Amino acid sequence: MVNKHPLPGSERKAEEGSKVVGQCDPSERIEVFVMVRRQQQAQFNALMSRIEAGDPGVKPLSREAFAKDYGAAPEDLAKVKTFAAAHGLTVVREDPAARSVLLSGTIAQFQSAFAVKLEHYEHHTTGQFRGRTGTISVPDDLHGVVEAVLGLDNRPPARPHFRIRPPFQPAKGHQVSFTPPQIAALYQYPQGDGSGQCVGIVELGGGYNTSDLKSYFASLGVGSPTVKSVGVDQGSNQPSGDPSGPDGEVTLDVEIVGSIAPGATVAVYFTQNSDAGFIDAVSRAIHDTTNKPSVISISWGGPESNWTSQSLQAFNSALQSAAALGVTVCVASGDSGSSDGVSSGNEVDFPSSSPYVLACGGTNLTASGTSITHEVVWNDGSQGGATGGGVSRAFPVPVWQQGLSSTSAKGVKMPLSGRGVPDVAGDASPVTGYSVLIDGTQTVVGGTSAVAPLWAALIARINAAKGQPVGFINPKLYKAAGVCNDITQGNNGSYEASVGWDACTGLGSPNGQKVAAAL
Incomplete structure (x- = not known):
């Protein structure tokens, strides 16, 4: 029996x-x-505690050593x-x-x-x-x-976090759009093209057309990066011809990373939208001994309540491995405000709520010439989308967020009861969005989907200049005062921006040179 x-x-x-x-x-x-x-779990936990504390004595493990000791x-x-x-x-x-x-x-x-x-x-x-x-x-x-x-069940747990600018003119403010290199310049990214680095991008559907990428990079006058498609399980690069579907996500991600870090290799891992597919694609990217990404961008996710706790833990455990390997993982925090699209109450989006990723929220950006004149929380109303952000119910407060508070839209400060989301932010409103080419059509796109590859491209430039990966950066970012542009105006529904960290834009949008210096 x-x-x-x-x-x-x-x-x-x-x-x-x-x-x-x-x-x-x-x-x-x-x-x-x-x-x-995992083998040697206790030893691994001790290593993770040092990484989470930002111990400068910890060097990233090689993929081979990691597999042997902690596989x-x-x-x-x-x-x-x-x-x-x-x-x-x-x-x-x-x-x-x-x-x-x-x-x-x-x-x-x-x-x-x-x-x-x-x-x-x-x-x-x-x-x-x-x-x-x-x-x-x-x-x-x-x-x-x-x-x-x-994989026994294959319900889709995640959605892409991008928003195509609607064709009508909104009542407030005029619409502007930026190319990714213009955004990088506004955020004072350090010089460089990410050469020698590989940026992994995880996609749960759709695809890119090489012809779009060629003409897009040529129109910007940047060199075409090497873009590779990696099929995971039954996934492959399959553009549908519909820019408002997952093609929009895939192309946006590749065009942002590729135009800001054209010297990097961009490896796109395609899989199906199921918890098994998503976790496997992220694991494959983290442990890929061929392409060896030093930074991974993920623009998909779903409310924490969409996931079983075994999926959540298995995924989080894979992201822990990334931190031990010195791989930075940037994740979009969602486009449906503080509710994350659930029918009642507030939720944060996973995997952005994992304590082992850099969660990327959204802003609305106004610029004049080469400088930012105004930047507020991205919130275009219930139909237009707003940055995801809030407090996790699945993960406790990480060491590097201890002592922080969230501010409610009523102005009430509450000490964090769980992992606070996001960590950082960047331009995400479709009203001030990114000009991209999708399925042959020039389109303006926003969403926190744009912010994960924006930060990933910054990390690729920093890694290339440094000659080694910066790895898990959260502890360093939270210690380094003033490396982000603090966003103090706006709300995402239930949370309000405030001085310092907040549950709308985290520490703020990047000052690329200051971030590079701090890392």
Whole structure:
């Protein structure tokens, strides 16, 4: 008799507004990831404490050393493979560094292996997906070994955080747009082109057209960067021809990074929009020994409540690995204000709420010539979008945010009860947006999606000039006074900007040269 243990954090409730529309075909083949525990967890925790405290004595680990010391133990991977064989499942690949084993099999085999029932659901916003309710179970030998089983359900947890400027003229203020190099100049980015660096960009759909990129970079008079597409699982570069869909996201990200750091290689990791796909693509980018990105930009996310706690922890654990490897991860904080689009209350967007990323919020920027004349929190109203920001319910206050407070829109200061989002900000309003070329059309785009690649390109320039990666920068940024332009006006719904850190724009928008000096 095999004892089955519920996997902690795997509990799924039926999503509000979704209904079962049919049974899954038991013979349909799917792929599922099993993630196992880290070797030497206590030693790794001690290392992370030093990194989180900003200890200058800690050097980033090489990808090889990391895999050996803090990847999966061979015996843990062997247990998963034995379990797979017993259930007729095939091992597609294993990645000891990312601590994952990808299994393939039929729905019937996975239902029996993990004691789950998979059904087809329909939801009014996300469409159809394969889902489950209740917990996933694992047998005795995998109890305590397996940390997450991802991919049984494939509901999309994330959305892209970009906003295309609407064609109508808004009532307030006139519209302006900037090219990414103009924005970099306004933010006083240090000279350089990021040569020798690789910037990884994670995308959950859509694609870019090489012809768009060629003509865009030529129109700006910058050299064309090397752009590589990396397919993860069933993902690939698939432009749909619709600039308002995910193509808008992909092209925006590549054009911002590529025009500000044209000397860098841009590796775009394409995957599907599911927790398994998202976590795997980020892990693949972090542990990629071929392209070796020193900075990763992520412009997708969803409210913390969209994620099961096993997905949240598995993802956060991958981002911890990035910090240990000296890889800076920049993440958009969301475009739906303090509510993050949930029907009631406030939420922050994940993965921007992970304490191991640089969470990037949004501003509205006015400039005259080469200088900024006015910069406020990005909030274009409920239809126009606003910067995500607030206080995490999933992660405690990190060391480097201790003692900080958020200010409510009523002016009340409250000490942080969890990780505060965002850390930094940059121009994000479509009214003062970025001029880009998407699917052959000249378009003006905003959203915090633009801010993650904007900061990633700054980090690439700094890394290139320094000759080594700056790595996990949050502890240093929070200690360095005055390296960001403090944004003190505006709100994102429930939170208001204030002097110093706030839950709308974090520490503020970059003064690139000061940021470079502080790092």
